Amino acid sequence: AQTVTQSQPEMSVQEAETVTLSCTYDTSESDYYLFWYKQPPSRQMILVIRQEAYKQQNATENRFSVNFQKAAKSFSLKISDSQLGDAAMYFCAYRSRREYGNKLVFGAGTILRVKS
Amino acid sequence: NAGVTQTPKFQVLKTGQSMTLQCAQDMNHEYMSWYRQDPGMGLRLIHYSVGAGITDQGEVPNGYNVSRSTTEDFPLRLLSAAPSQTSVYFCASRPDRARGYGYTFGSGTRLTVV
Numbered sequence: 706a707q708t709v710t711q712s713q714p715e716m717s718v719q720e721a722e723t724v725t726l727s728c729t730y731d732t733s734e735s736d737y738y739l740f741w742y743k744q745p746p747s748r749q750m751i752l753v754i755r756q757e758a759y760k761q762q763n764a765t766e767n768r769f770s771v772n773f774q775k776a777a778k779s780f781s782l783k784i785s786d787s788q789l790g791d792a793a794m795y796f797c798a799y800r801s802r803r804e805y806g807n808k809l810v811f812g813a814g815t816i817l818r819v820k821s
Numbered sequence: 822n823a824g825v826t827q828t829p830k831f832q833v834l835k836t837g838q839s840m841t842l843q844c845a846q847d848m849n850h851e852y853m854s855w856y857r858q859d860p861g862m863g864l865r866l867i868h869y870s871v872g873a874g875i876t877d878q879g880e881v882p883n884g885y886n887v888s889r890s891t892t893e894d895f896p897l898r899l900l901s902a903a904p905s906q907t908s909v910y911f912c913a914s915r916p917d918r919a920r921g922y923g924y925t926f927g928s929g930t931r932l933t934v935v
Contacts, residue, residue, distance in 0.1 A: 805871070808869060809854070
């Protein structure tokens with residue numbers, strides 16, 4: 706079974722600085738998707754960025770980018786120019802492209818605090 | 822287009838009571854799932870459905886029941902509530918054809934069992 710590990714329970718960053726959230730995963734498959742979700746205090750789950758495993762190029766969405774290292778099974782999220790609104794819980798998630806049901810497997814989450 | 826709608830947003834149950842958490846989506850999504858979120862454990866899959874009339878168990882199915890009689894609705898039933906089922910519950914959906922996309926989530930239901 707696939708597993709996702711987020712080793713940082715909490716992180717802090719100064720406003721306007723850059724922070725990197727770590728994620729590693731374990732799978733025997735070669736075809737899959739990886740996601741970062743943001744959960745602010747409102748509890749809503751918001752998709753931040755996604756990466757397809759067959760693409761070597763790292764995904765980027767405005768201030769959010771990933772460092773995808775397939776061989777190392779690592780998928781870190783970099784937030785540049787951090788803003789107060791970035792404060793939230795961040796979840797890394799994996800989804801097989803082939804497995805029936807295409808279920809999401811989540812990490813335990815990282816709480817990001819942004820200091821002004 | 823409301824997306825994924827969950828009701829209720831909050832609920833308190835007594836041990837042994839039963840209830841149904843409602844989930845409805847208006848995006849004609851084939852895939853729907855129920856997750857529970859507990860501190861330090863992320864979200865764990867309870868049950869999922871790949872289309873009307875088709876459901877299957879996830880990682881933590883015990884104590885829960887689902888059905889999918891229509892594409893739009895995917896209710897989650899707690900048969901006999903236990904304190905261990907105190908959690909935040911999320912319903913999520915996605916279209917089968919957009920296989921590269923993540924799921925769209927509802928706003929969650931916070932359930933407390935006393």
